[in-house]
Amino acid sequence: MSLKISLGGDVVQYLGAIGLLKAFDGTGLNNIEIHCSGFSCIPALLWFYNKNNAYNIISKMWEEALKTFPNASKPSLKELSKSLSVLLKMQKRIDSASSKEKIMEFVDKWIPETELENIEKLKIYAYNLTESKEEVLHGNSKEAIAKAIVYPVDFSPIDSYISLSWVFGIPDGDVIIYLDWDKNIEPQRATDYLLISTFARTFELVKQRKANARLSVDVNIRGFKDISTISKRFYETGIQLIGSF
Amino acid sequence: MIGVALQAGGVKGFVHIATLKLFDEYNCKPDLIAGSSFGSIVGTLYSIYQDANKVYSILSENIEYFLKNNDFSQPKFTSIELVVKESLFTLDVYYRFFKRLYGRTKFSDLKIPVLVIAFDYENMDSFIINEGYLVDAVLASCTVPGVFEPTYIAGSKMLDGGVLSPLPTFELKEYGADKIMASVFEEFKRSYNTQMELMLYIDSLKGDIILEKEINQSDFVIKYPIKVNWTEFQKYKEIFDLGIEVAMKRRDEFEDFLRR
Numbered sequence: 135m136s137l138k139i140s141l142g143g144d145v146v147q148y149l150g151a152i153g154l155l156k157a158f159d160g161t162g163l164n165n166i167e168i169h170c171s172g173f174s175c176i177p178a179l180l181w182f183y184n185k186n187n188a189y190n191i192i193s194k195m196w197e198e199a200l201k202t203f204p205n206a207s208k209p210s211l212k213e214l215s216k217s218l219s220v221l222l223k224m225q226k227r228i229d230s231a232s233s234k235e236k237i238m239e240f241v242d243k244w245i246p247e248t249e250l251e252n253i254e255k256l257k258i259y260a261y262n263l264t265e266s267k268e269e270v271l272h273g274n275s276k277e278a279i280a281k282a283i284v285y286p287v288d289f290s291p292i293d294s295y296i297s298l299s300w301v302f303g304i305p306d307g308d309v310i311i312y313l314d315w316d317k318n319i320e321p322q323r324a325t326d327y328l329l330i331s332t333f334a335r336t337f338e339l340v341k342q343r344k345a346n347a348r349l350s351v352d353v354n355i356r357g358f359k360d361i362s363t364i365s366k367r368f369y370e371t372g373i374q375l376i377g378s379f
Numbered sequence: 380m381i382g383v384a385l386q387a388g389g390v391k392g393f394v395h396i397a398t399l400k401l402f403d404e405y406n407c408k409p410d411l412i413a414g415s416s417f418g419s420i421v422g423t424l425y426s427i428y429q430d431a432n433k434v435y436s437i438l439s440e441n442i443e444y445f446l447k448n449n450d451f452s453q454p455k456f457t458s459i460e461l462v463v464k465e466s467l468f469t470l471d472v473y474y475r476f477f478k479r480l481y482g483r484t485k486f487s488d489l490k491i492p493v494l495v496i497a498f499d500y501e502n503m504d505s506f507i508i509n510e511g512y513l514v515d516a517v518l519a520s521c522t523v524p525g526v527f528e529p530t531y532i533a534g535s536k537m538l539d540g541g542v543l544s545p546l547p548t549f550e551l552k553e554y555g556a557d558k559i560m561a562s563v564f565e566e567f568k569r570s571y572n573t574q575m576e577l578m579l580y581i582d583s584l585k586g587d588i589i590l591e592k593e594i595n596q597s598d599f600v601i602k603y604p605i606k607v608n609w610t611e612f613q614k615y616k617e618i619f620d621l622g623i624e625v626a627m628k629r630r631d632e633f634e635d636f637l638r639r
Binding site for chain 1: 464465466467498500503524525526529538539542543571572573574575576577578579580581582584585586587588589592
């Protein structure tokens with residue numbers, strides 16, 4: 135029976151999860167399934183599609199990902215608070231068509247086209263707002279990634295899907311890999327309290343999923359700014375995990 | 380030991396009075412009550428007066444007084460004030476409401492034990508309050524994030540108990556309740572037109588997931604179909620009337636629950 139490795143994905147830094155997959159591969163650990171959400175779906179798909187050039191694509195994609203998803207590149211409540219204030223001031227309206235166009239531009243450039251049914255060991259999750267439930271996506275890889283990485287501060291839902299990471303934090307799994315957020319914030323505005331309470335709920339749901347898992351690991355990447363050091367951190371986490379299996 | 384959990388939900392919490400009226404009708408009382416936010420107001424008042432009609436009369440009188448003296452209209456909750464002020468209502472305004480309700484009553488004066496749930500944001504966890512002055516505890520439990528100014532309990536800043544424990548059934552179990560009745564609201568699909576409303580919608584989805592787990596701990600649930608926003612306090616009477624109608628239809632099931 136396969137071991138389910140579950141990856142979060144609420145920030146762009148999860149692109150570094152490519153390091154984790156390399157660590158698993160290097161030790162011949164093959165009986166695993168990757169259950170991913172949000173940005174971790176990108177390295178996971180690239181890895182299963184062609185592991186030889188996956189890291190190259192990720193490292194080339196990195197700068198563009200930071201620009202395309204500016205608010206999703208800061209795993210810090212303090213930074214997110216600023217984004218939320220801007221959102222409230224602007225009263226930005228939902229615009230799914232323009233969100234889809236912008237995300238598809240990114241996806242078309244970097245994501246290979248394949249059918250997800252061809253990749254047995256990869257499960258891509260997103261949250262369906264119409265059905266109010268989490269779903270494993272099927273079919274075209276580009277469309278699936280576009281739905282899985284919708285980050286609601288920057289983008290409107292695509293076909294009613296948003297990143298699962300923004301609701302449950304992470305899919306269920308035997309082993310949970312979660313990026314540690316900087317939760318330090320000195321609330322000054324009403325929106326700060328709204329942010330604290332909504333993230334407390336996410337952290338609670340993550341906690342519940344961790345409690346159901348056999349093992350969970352928090353990856354600390356505070357202060358790591360480039361993809362090579364972030365990937366290395368994930369790689370080290372992978373090696374440590376293998377040691378504990 | 381029978382425990383009753385009362386859900387957080389602002390004015391919708393007027394239906395909890397109907398839930399507790401069922402106990403009056405059968406001339407019995409719960410052994411323990413737990414409430415978050417408005418649920419804690421109804422729970423503590425019922426523990427003081429042990430009479431649902433009296434709770435309704437005192438609470439409605441105080442709500443009228445609060446509405447007369449404060450702007451609690453819907454536009455206020457999406458206003459730009461959210462990004463410039465720490466809260467929409469200062470502690471002074473808010474505190475007076477609770478002081479009128481509780482005076483200097485303490486938990487030790489209560490006839491039925493009550494667990495008041497707040498959210499300790501420094502530790503990112505729920506916090507059970509069952510000692511000290513009710514005014515401080517219930518005020519902490521009702522501090523809706525961004526709307527009311529937070530206070531301190533036990534050295535920590537507290538927010539609304541509904542953040543992580545909208546229906547405190549786990550807390551009832553922790554304190555020995557083995558038969559749990561839950562008073563909850565039916566959740567209706569909300570809409571969103573702006574990115575900010577989308578964020579709030581996603582937040583409510585997370586709240587629903589947490590709530591579902593809490594409901595699963597209950598042995599008897601009364602779910603009230605109320606389609607109002609938590610801030611619509613001017614509708615308290617129609618909410619209460621609907622609550623009575625729904626609760627009285629469940630009398631037979633309630634009797635079974637008591638006998639179980």
